[in-house]
Amino acid sequence: MENKQKITGIVVEYNPLHNGHIYHIEQARSITQCDVLIAVMSPNFVQRGEPAFINKWTRTQYALEWGVDLVLELPTPYTIQSAETFATQAVNILAMAQIDTLVYGSETGIIANEPERDIDHQKLEAGLSYAKAMSSHQQGPNDILGKYYIKACQKHNITPIAIKRTNSYHSLELDESIASATAIRHQFNLGNDTSGYTPIDLLNNQTHHLNDYETLIKYSLLASNPKDLENISLVSEGIQNLLISNAHLNLEALIESCTSKRYTRSRIQRTLINILLNQSKDIPEIQQFRVLGMREAGQQHLRYLRKQDVSYTTHFKDYQFKDIEYRATSIYSLPYSDAYQKEQLNMEKSAIIRVPNK
Amino acid sequence: MENKQKITGIVVEYNPLHNGHIYHIEQARSITQCDVLIAVMSPNFVQRGEPAFINKWTRTQYALEWGVDLVLELPTPYTIQSAETFATQAVNILAMAQIDTLVYGSETGIIANEPERDIDHQKLEAGLSYAKAMSSHQQGPNDILGKYYIKACQKHNITPIAIKRTNSYHSLELDESIASATAIRHQFNLGNDTSGYTPIDLLNNQTHHLNDYETLIKYSLLASNPKDLENISLVSEGIQNLLISNAHLNLEALIESCTSKRYTRSRIQRTLINILLNQSKDIPEIQQFRVLGMREAGQQHLRYLRKQDVSYTTHFKDYQFKDIEYRATSIYSLPYSDAYQKEQLNMEKSAIIRVPNK
DSSP, rough: OOOOEEEEEEOOOOOTTTTHHHHHHHHHHHHHHSEEEEEOOOOOOTTTTTESSSHHHHHHHHHHTTTEEEEEEOHHHHHOOOOOHHHHHHHHHHTTTTTEEEEEEESSOOOHHHHHHHTOOBBBOOOOOOOHHHHHOOOOOOOHHEEEEEEEEHTTTTTEEEOOOSSSSSOOOOSSSSOOHHHHHHHHHHOOTTTEEEEEEEEOOEEEEEGHHHHHHHHHTTSSSSHHHHTTTOOOOTEEEHHHHHHTOHHHHHHHOOOSSOOOOHHHHHHHHHHHHOOBBBBOOSSSSSEEEEEEEHHHHHHHHTEEEEEEEEOGGGTTTTTHHHHHHHHHHHTSSSHHHHHHHHHHHHHOEEEEOO | OOOOOEEEEEEOOTTTTTHHHHHHHHHHHHTTTTEEEEEEOOOSSETTTEESSOHHHHHHHHHHTTTSSSEEOOHHHHHSSOHHHHHHHHHHHHHHOOEEEEEEEEEESSSOOOHTTTTTTOOOTTOOOOOHHHHOOOOOHHHHHHHHHHHHHHHHTTTTEEEOOOSSOOOOOSSSOOHHHHHHHHHHTTTTOOTOOSSSOOSSOOOOOOOGHHHHHHHHHTTTTTHHHTTTOOTTTEEEHHHTTTTTHHHHHHHHHOOOOOOOOHHHHHHHHHHTTTOBBBBOOOOOOEEEEEOOHHHHHHHHHHHTTTEESOOOOOOHHOOOOOOOHHHTTTTSSSHHHHHHHHHHHHOOOOOOOO
């Protein structure tokens, strides 16, 4: 039995979901004319080394409502990692779900690095010439990810397609109808109205902020032995000694004091989150993927994959990373109310989000 | 050179110092006619498995002002232990400081247990007959400690003297001029005036409450592997699994749910504090004692001890338990303001309290 359907994958964080992401979903569907659109998503912590602004269940719900057919979980230990590990493992999961095409956002709309120039199946559907793209835009974080997406796609025989991002990743302003997730979080935290930029009702959802974890992060350093921290993912070259010796500072000063050319701010934050989650270097290889939510088309595709003996689960208790994800969600919800934590842990153990096709 | 001075020791927590403690100090001095009164004191966590209500420096200050000549630190890992370990190690330190007599409080004024009946050097200075004491009072926590004090005194050839406590340990009421520390904490937390019962200005000192550590305690469980917790002091028989599986409850419910005939409330609290402090089972033997504060008479006695090659320190950096105490103080002050934590850590590294003789 052969699958004649066109299956497209995207790698997302939706931190939070905004108009640019919706454009990305629409573009991915229209460019590839896919039957099924699958997103692999960062769960409750994100790649930049922060708690997700909104919990993974709400983000799954919105992803499905705005055009994704199937949302899969990128395991937390592979999310709070370097761009290379994040991208490689995300594509790995999408390959398990048998996508034929990956659509990703890019600041330039092209991949500028030497090794990728010879990928002739890369399609520049957004219609930019190489020179024009290069002259008008700088490389951004998504271009760095793009390099690794393409490399991973080559391995799995998946077609990568870049879509040009319509806004600047680094801007903190809300000056277009499409603002970056960073800008939306920033403006929301300033108390400004963000409702024109994201469909999520941020005021009526629990938002999570790195600063809410300040005491826990400092505690995780102060209570630790430097020797034990050597086993934590991303801890290397004695960075834990610097972190511990600055753990009496406030969080911003702690991060600042440990940031250097060698250890970027993101790297320090990711390291702190790995310590916070007590995530050891010994991370299991991904053997199965977990479904966070689906629409009808996604469910049909899952049935197809089941027949192909693809290993996945919709049941938390069967999930390979269940202890790690339970811990991550426990800690993610700990700074907030008991009721919220209880709800999040209950969802972790049993939830799967279902949204009818439009 | 022989020391002709009379040296008396007491074991204290002063949680907080109150009129009953002042009576105890006065009685200890007048009964023994001592030249030097030495207290060994619980530092920032106390034996019942709680943060000390007031930090150790303020408590040292008040102890010296109210009649103690020398305050020594009971190392934290030996404080948050069973009554037997606490009492044995406290007397051990006092023996290093060469006391000849130990004066301790007792609910009955006597020691009722069989093994201690034959201790004929025990002096009942408070003037109660055995029968009278037994008929009018029940054994209390101080009598349980008393058993172990006497046992330790025998080993070190120290004379133990019991003083009858004038109030009930368990009462939560402030109905006499002498109220228990428990009653004072309880009434203070209810917002009631406790100034008639303790000389400490509780309103103008940072008070510490177990509930302020709730999130940290829950985190210390949620972030831990059951296997790793086996190495923590007091963790035995798989109790960590029960603690972890109830770590989503609020702190009171968590403690309650793990309390049983086998695991008393105090035992559970002590276990949680050991986990909070990441205190391993591998606790070094006490090789030296640390001085927290002194009056003139105490300082003279220290000079005498130095000549006897007794090992003690007034410098934190030379202290055998410095890493453990620094960690304990870091965590003890973490739930409060950055300024308070900074002050406490600075004092930890350099403070020694000096009070002139009256």
